[in-house]
Amino acid sequence: MATILVVDDSASLRNMVTFTLKQEGYQVVEAGNGQEALTKAKGGRFDLVLTDVNMPVMDGITLCSELRKLPTFKFTPVLMLTTESSADMKQQGKSAGATGWLVKPLILRS
Amino acid sequence: MSIDLSQFIATFLEESYEGLEVMESSLLDMDSADEETINTIFRAAHSIKGGAGTFGFNEVADFTHRVETLLDEMRSGKQAVTGPLVNLLLESVDCIKALLESVQGGADADPDMLASVQKGLEMALGRAQKKPRQSLRWMSWLRLLRWRISPQAG
Numbered sequence: 001m002a003t004i005l006v007v008d009d010s011a012s013l014r015n016m017v018t019f020t021l022k023q024e025g026y027q028v029v030e031a032g033n034g035q036e037a038l039t040k041a042k043g044g045r046f047d048l049v050l051t052d053v054n055m056p057v058m059d060g061i062t063l064c065s066e067l068r069k070l071p072t073f074k075f076t077p078v079l080m081l082t083t084e085s086s087a088d089m090k091q092q093g094k095s096a097g098a099t100g101w102l103v104k105p106l107i108l109r110s
Numbered sequence: 111m112s113i114d115l116s117q118f119i120a121t122f123l124e125e126s127y128e129g130l131e132v133m134e135s136s137l138l139d140m141d142s143a144d145e146e147t148i149n150t151i152f153r154a155a156h157s158i159k160g161g162a163g164t165f166g167f168n169e170v171a172d173f174t175h176r177v178e179t180l181l182d183e184m185r186s187g188k189q190a191v192t193g194p195l196v197n198l199l200l201e202s203v204d205c206i207k208a209l210l211e212s213v214q215g216g217a218d219a220d221p222d223m224l225a226s227v228q229k230g231l232e233m234a235l236g237r238a239q240k241k242p243r244q245s246l247r248w249m250s251w252l253r254l255l256r257w258r259i260s261p262q263a264g
Contacts, residue, residue: 054152
């Protein structure tokens with residue numbers, strides 16, 4: 001079963017994303033900021049990383065470029081999940097090695 | 111798959127009130143503010159807006175979006191950090207709090223307070239983009255001059 005690392009400083013959004021993914025049968029590990037995510041990433045194996053951009057301690061863009069330095073995360077898909085939709089931000093994400101960009105708000109459908 | 115959102119909404123409200131407290135105390139301490147303080151305030155507003163949008167509290171999301179935009183302009187240096195703007199932001203915090211309370215089933219937020227703060231936000235946001243308008247005013251002056259000159263010339 002695929003394991004997903006979900007990173008967001010907002011507990012409500014993180015819980016909701018986690019809940020939804022678990023309902024779909026995925027295993028989920030949560031982190032409240034980039035630094036925490038990086039620590040957890042180093043200690044485990046993940047099939048996908050879903051991360052917010054704007055976070056305290058370490059933002060999602062920095063997390064992404066840090067992850068790309070780890071051999072186990074060179075090719076792991078990293079999706080940015082954010083309200084930022086500016087081209088500049090997306091470009092920053094791309095340069096940091098992000099795989100894709102999802103813009104919040106997320107609407108959950110059955 | 112049907113999802114009961116209420117459990118997440120409770121968390122959202124809880125962290126939003128915490129965020130508002132952070133905004134308020136940082137704004138009150140703005141004299142010694144550095145870049146990170148403004149960033150912290152921005153992030154709190156950003157989270158509230160994001161969550162409100164996700165959970166369908168559009169009034170909260172729209173209002174907070176303006177606050178977030180203003181804070182973004184302040185942290186990028188497009189807007190100077192002034193006393194009146196800090197006051198406006200403190201009033202905005204009260205408005206967001208009132209909007210959240212009405213979402214929770216409390217009394218409706220005072221529409222006069224909302225309207226006046228919203229107007230203040232619009233004005234502050236407009237000010238940063240005033241330059242094109244300035245040139246428009248110049249153009250209309252020129253047009254007026256030409257109009258005055260041309261009848262005599264004709």
